[in-house]
Amino acid sequence: MDLHLSSAEPTVEEKAAVDAELGPPESGWQGGVRRIEQEGRVAVGGREARSRRHLLLPVLHAVQARAGWISPGALNYVCLRLDVPPAEAHGVASFYGMFALDRRPPVVAHVCDDIGCMLRGAEAVCDELQTKLGPANAACQGGQAVWQRSPCLGLCERAPAVLITGAGENPGERVLAPATADAVQASIGDAVAGRWPAESDVFSPRLSVPQAGGATLRVLRRIGEAGPPALDHYLRLGGYQALRRSLDLGPEGVLREVMESRLVGRGGAAFPVGKKWEAVSLQSDRAGARYVVCNADESEPGTFKDRIVMEGDPFAILEGMTIAALAVGAQQGYIYIRGEYPLATRRLRQAIQSARAAGWLGGNILDRGLSFDIQVRRGAGAYICGEETALFNSIEGYRGEPRNKPPFPTQAGLFGRPTVVNNVETIVNIPEIILGGGAAYAQIGSLNSTGTRLFCLSGHVVRPGVYEAPFGLTLGEMIDLAGGVAGNGRLQAVLLGGAAGAFVSPSELHMLLTFEGARSIGATLGSGVIMLFDDSVDLKQILLRIAAFFRDESCGQCVPCRVGTVRQEEALHRLAHARPLQSFADEVKTLREMGQAMRDASICGLGQTASSAIESALHRWSLFA
Amino acid sequence: MSDAPSALHPIPRGPVPEAPPAHSVRRIDVRIDGQTVSVPEGATILHAAREAGIDTPTLCYLESLAPVNVCRVCVVELEGSRALVPACSRKVEPGMIIHTDSERVRLSRRMVLEFLASSVDVSTAPEFQGYLQRYAAHPERFGASAATVAQAPKIDNELYIRDYSKCILCYKCVEACGVEAQNTFAIAVAGRGFSARIATEYEVPLPGSACVYCGNCIAVCPTGALMFKAEYDLRRDGAWDEARQNRTDTVCPYCGVGCNLTIHEQDGKIVHVSSPLDHSVTRGNLCIKGRFGWQFVEIQPAPDGQKSKKK
Numbered sequence: 001m002d003l004h005l006s007s008a009e010p011t012v013e014e015k016a017a018v019d020a021e022l023g024p025p026e027s028g029w030q031g032g033v034r035r036i037e038q039e040g041r042v043a044v045g046g047r048e049a050r051s052r053r054h055l056l057l058p059v060l061h062a063v064q065a066r067a068g069w070i071s072p073g074a075l076n077y078v079c080l081r082l083d084v085p086p087a088e089a090h091g092v093a094s095f096y097g098m099f100a101l102d103r104r105p106p107v108v109a110h111v112c113d114d115i116g117c118m119l120r121g122a123e124a125v126c127d128e129l130q131t132k133l134g135p136a137n138a139a140c141q142g143g144q145a146v147w148q149r150s151p152c153l154g155l156c157e158r159a160p161a162v163l164i165t166g167a168g169e170n171p172g173e174r175v176l177a178p179a180t181a182d183a184v185q186a187s188i189g190d191a192v193a194g195r196w197p198a199e200s201d202v203f204s205p206r207l208s209v210p211q212a213g214g215a216t217l218r219v220l221r222r223i224g225e226a227g228p229p230a231l232d233h234y235l236r237l238g239g240y241q242a243l244r245r246s247l248d249l250g251p252e253g254v255l256r257e258v259m260e261s262r263l264v265g266r267g268g269a270a271f272p273v274g275k276k277w278e279a280v281s282l283q284s285d286r287a288g289a290r291y292v293v294c295n296a297d298e299s300e301p302g303t304f305k306d307r308i309v310m311e312g313d314p315f316a317i318l319e320g321m322t323i324a325a326l327a328v329g330a331q332q333g334y335i336y337i338r339g340e341y342p343l344a345t346r347r348l349r350q351a352i353q354s355a356r357a358a359g360w361l362g363g364n365i366l367d368r369g370l371s372f373d374i375q376v377r378r379g380a381g382a383y384i385c386g387e388e389t390a391l392f393n394s395i396e397g398y399r400g401e402p403r404n405k406p407p408f409p410t411q412a413g414l415f416g417r418p419t420v421v422n423n424v425e426t427i428v429n430i431p432e433i434i435l436g437g438g439a440a441y442a443q444i445g446s447l448n449s450t451g452t453r454l455f456c457l458s459g460h461v462v463r464p465g466v467y468e469a470p471f472g473l474t475l476g477e478m479i480d481l482a483g484g485v486a487g488n489g490r491l492q493a494v495l496l497g498g499a500a501g502a503f504v505s506p507s508e509l510h511m512l513l514t515f516e517g518a519r520s521i522g523a524t525l526g527s528g529v530i531m532l533f534d535d536s537v538d539l540k541q542i543l544l545r546i547a548a549f550f551r552d553e554s555c556g557q558c559v560p561c562r563v564g565t566v567r568q569e570e571a572l573h574r575l576a577h578a579r580p581l582q583s584f585a586d587e588v589k590t591l592r593e594m595g596q597a598m599r600d601a602s603i604c605g606l607g608q609t610a611s612s613a614i615e616s617a618l619h620r621w622s623l624f625a
Numbered sequence: 626m627s628d629a630p631s632a633l634h635p636i637p638r639g640p641v642p643e644a645p646p647a648h649s650v651r652r653i654d655v656r657i658d659g660q661t662v663s664v665p666e667g668a669t670i671l672h673a674a675r676e677a678g679i680d681t682p683t684l685c686y687l688e689s690l691a692p693v694n695v696c697r698v699c700v701v702e703l704e705g706s707r708a709l710v711p712a713c714s715r716k717v718e719p720g721m722i723i724h725t726d727s728e729r730v731r732l733s734r735r736m737v738l739e740f741l742a743s744s745v746d747v748s749t750a751p752e753f754q755g756y757l758q759r760y761a762a763h764p765e766r767f768g769a770s771a772a773t774v775a776q777a778p779k780i781d782n783e784l785y786i787r788d789y790s791k792c793i794l795c796y797k798c799v800e801a802c803g804v805e806a807q808n809t810f811a812i813a814v815a816g817r818g819f820s821a822r823i824a825t826e827y828e829v830p831l832p833g834s835a836c837v838y839c840g841n842c843i844a845v846c847p848t849g850a851l852m853f854k855a856e857y858d859l860r861r862d863g864a865w866d867e868a869r870q871n872r873t874d875t876v877c878p879y880c881g882v883g884c885n886l887t888i889h890e891q892d893g894k895i896v897h898v899s900s901p902l903d904h905s906v907t908r909g910n911l912c913i914k915g916r917f918g919w920q921f922v923e924i925q926p927a928p929d930g931q932k933s934k935k936k
């Protein structure tokens with residue numbers, strides 16, 4: 001392939017940012033100095049450069065952080081370095097919400113206006129910002145900053161939430177949660193001046209994990225310190241004992257324990273973990289690479305449990321992934337974390353560094369012949385990249401479009417190789433299972449939902465935060481555990497499982513929080529979201545926000561979802577404004593038909609669930625009449 | 626030279642020789658709409674349905690391209706599967722039981738067609754129009770204010786135009802420009818969701834892009850979003866008339882590859898050039914010369930035999 005580049009040149013800063021990520025160019029073919037004696041008659045680049053395409057996303061991040069946007073000149077240089085055609089690189093960059101392809105002010109305040117924050121004053125913050133700074137998406141502070149609305153930032157327990165990002169010589173990030181317009185304005189000023197706090201967020205177990213320190217906790221038991229977790233501390237609390245035991249058990253033994261635990265995935269699809277691992281370990285081609293991927297993209301509105309585990313107990317994730325690697329014969333792992341999680345990213349990277357330095361990652365771990373290392377990859381603002389195959393494409397440097405299945409990740413996953421992909425919460429259950437034994441683990445919870453589950457309580461609840469409980473509590477008991485209904489105290493609805501989940505009504509509080517229990521009332525536990533709405537909330541507005549979320553986050557690949565999410569939102573707008581095309585009944589019928597087609601004909605779970613919360617509400621309440 | 630082939634006299638196109646079977650392939654039995662059909666291992670449900678004489682609508686599928694299964698108009702019901710599956714890419718497995726005309730299938734196909742026809746101008750997509758009728762689709766049901774992809778056509782060169790208000794985002798042109806044929810990668814899908822679109826980098830006009838004007842994207846476009854400028858101009862002037870057109874099969878005279886061409890001529894002018902999809906050499910693809918380099922045919926020697934002028 002001949003690269004055809006425009007004449008746009010990168011600035012010195014952009015070039016330096018790319019080179020800092022990729023190393024200096026090795027030849028004139030990659031934009032470096034042309035050494036005529038060595039390179040006069042050979043072409044360098046091609047296939048070898050292209051094999052580094054997986055560095056595209058990290059390099060785009062580097063350019064965005066330095067320049068505040070991806071300019072044509074910078075893109076040219078990235079393309080030259082990685083031998084990627086500019087149309088494709090542009091297609092990738094334009095897929096992600098955090099990248100700008102037009103010049104934009106360096107400081108951006110992402111103000112969450114998603115459902116969790118709506119319940120806790122997000123609109124008031126937006127209104128005040130409008131008065132103080134001018135309208136959203138318009139430059140303010142002398143062209144140095146801009147504020148924009150954002151989908152859920154995964155900080156719902158401390159709503160309303162704002163994330164400030166700043167590009168330039170001294171790039172940085174800062175989380176404000178709970179946020180006030182005054183604090184946002186002041187922090188924007190700091191960011192414009194290049195002043196950033198030492199850590200981007202304050203991790204507060206007291207605020208985020210109300211049960212912290214409790215004796216019944218398993219997965220959350222090590223969370224308690226506010227500061228950066230240290231390896232010593234983790235080891236003192238029994239960390240890495242499970243890996244030692246796993247090495248004694250060997251791959252078959254580990255697999256047996258995980259099978260016996262009957263652990264199912266916590267990312268939403270509830271697939272048995274043992275089966276998944278076994279499928280990878282049984283792949284006939286034993287020589288080639290296999291991968292373990294930790295899905296930390298956590299972008300389902302209302303979900304924040306994985307963030308808290310990453311911030312409070314990152315080593316447990318590394319240990320769990322290492323055990324998975326042992327079980328399936330992988331040597332390389334990836335953690336794909338959403339781009340809006342600066343503190344979790346930093347703490348994971350720090351943890352990986354200290355684990356590497358102490359020999360818990362790398363070659364020949366514990367002198368037992370196990371080799372495994374982990375890389376962190378940051379997403380860049382795309383909910384869909386949490387879908388496992390979209391996630392692979394994103395890591396590989398392609399657009400985050402889900403792949404068709406089959407083949408499944410266990411057969412052809414990351415880089416086309418057999419891959420285990422599991423959610424953060426799933427992975428931190430692994431050390432527990434190995435230590436206590438799979439059979440004992442299976443005793444916890446209910447028959448088909450074993451172990452404990454993390455629930456994300458938010459909205460009109462007295463003590464929002466992450467809660468851990470064995471499967472089998474009723475929804476009412478869970479709400480009581482979190483102090484009961486806040487707001488005006490009169491519960492109107494509960495959203496279970498996130499935007500892709502379902503609404504349930506106060507008459508259903510006796511439902512069991514198990515996979516079976518949720519299924520029996522046509523709901524899902526999804527990613528563990530339990531969001532409460534008091535009866536002052538206009539559910540129509542909530543449904544509209546959910547519809548807008550799916551419209552924004554559809555990858556656009558398949559017709560039912562690309563157009564269906566738009567038509568769904570349009571119909572809801574007409575209903576909410578009492579302007580149906582024919583009759584209310586007709587519109588509702590159309591909504592149902594659209595929902596059916598999206599569920600049946602979409603490629604991936606996003607389109608398949610884009611109507612589920614809306615339909616569950618239509619089923620339970622007559623909102624439009 | 627009297628028996629030399631002339632562009633106006635078709636060369637009879639013989640049957641394309643079939644490759645000998647490499648080794649005997651296992652055959653798989655599946656049930657489709659009550660019939661049992663036997664197809665080779667690796668075949669798709671679409672293939673099996675054709676074998677059973679069932680006509681399955683397709684938009685993003687083309688024999689010469691790897692399936693991208695994005696349009697979802699070909700979905701069928703597979704017993705045991707929660708969602709419908711795309712016939713064009715799903716490979717057959719022993720014992721599959723498939724329904725291609727169930728209530729669920731018809732609903733999804735109709736909705737897909739309504740979604741597309743309510744957002745895209747399908748006036749130059751005759752096959753699509755046929756599907757709309759077949760599934761009794763009513764794209765107008767979403768009202769006059771339904772969002773569309775309407776936009777002005779991009780006319781930035783003399784050879785072909787891009788009218789993305791007619792684009793159903795079937796990815797075929799991207800495939801043809803990329804790994805499936807041309808390996809030029811001038812265009813890609815950019816943006817996300819309803820704003821996803823086919824674009825060059827930063828939407829630069831084609832002359833500034835990597836495009837080499839092979840026109841292989843035009844050849845695969847199912848909706849007329851990509852169109853010869855000659856055809857576009859005639860249509861704009863209301864002069865496009867397929868009834869008055871002749872199609873002539875010939876061989877490209879430019880180079881030794883010897884690509885087969887089909888010349889579409891109206892009123893003595895060449896208005897379109899294609900190549901047979903099933904041709905073993907071209908697979909429907911050409912280069913700029915074979916695709917667009919035919920002006921010389923229209924240029925007649927001037928009476929004095931010295932200078933040429935355009936007819």
Ligand SMILES: Cc1cc2nc3c(=O)[nH]c(=O)nc-3n(C[C@H](O)[C@H](O)[C@H](O)COP(=O)(O)O)c2cc1C
Nearest residue numbers: 265266267295297298386387388422423426605606
């Ligand atoms: C639109 C969409 C978004 C998803 N987002 C996430 C996510 O953020 N985190 C996650 O773990 N799984 C997510 N999933 C589920 C993954 O595809 C996959 O099932 C999961 O990572 C497997 O891990 P588990 O078996 O441990 O749950 C998402 C799925 C879809 C369809």
Ligand code: SF4
Nearest residue numbers: 555557558561604607
């Ligand atoms: S369902 Fe939506 S998100 Fe999933 S592949 Fe289709 S368009 Fe993309």
Ligand code: SF4
Nearest residue numbers: 792793795796798846
């Ligand atoms: S321009 Fe044509 S070929 Fe390309 S995606 Fe659109 S409809 Fe398909």
Ligand code: SF4
Nearest residue numbers: 877879880884912915
């Ligand atoms: S179309 Fe191009 S490649 Fe084919 S014969 Fe003509 S000049 Fe040669």
Ligand code: FES
Nearest residue numbers: 112116117153155
């Ligand atoms: S952080 Fe605002 S809704 Fe989750």
Ligand code: FES
Nearest residue numbers: 694696697699713
């Ligand atoms: S033809 Fe099968 S999905 Fe488009």
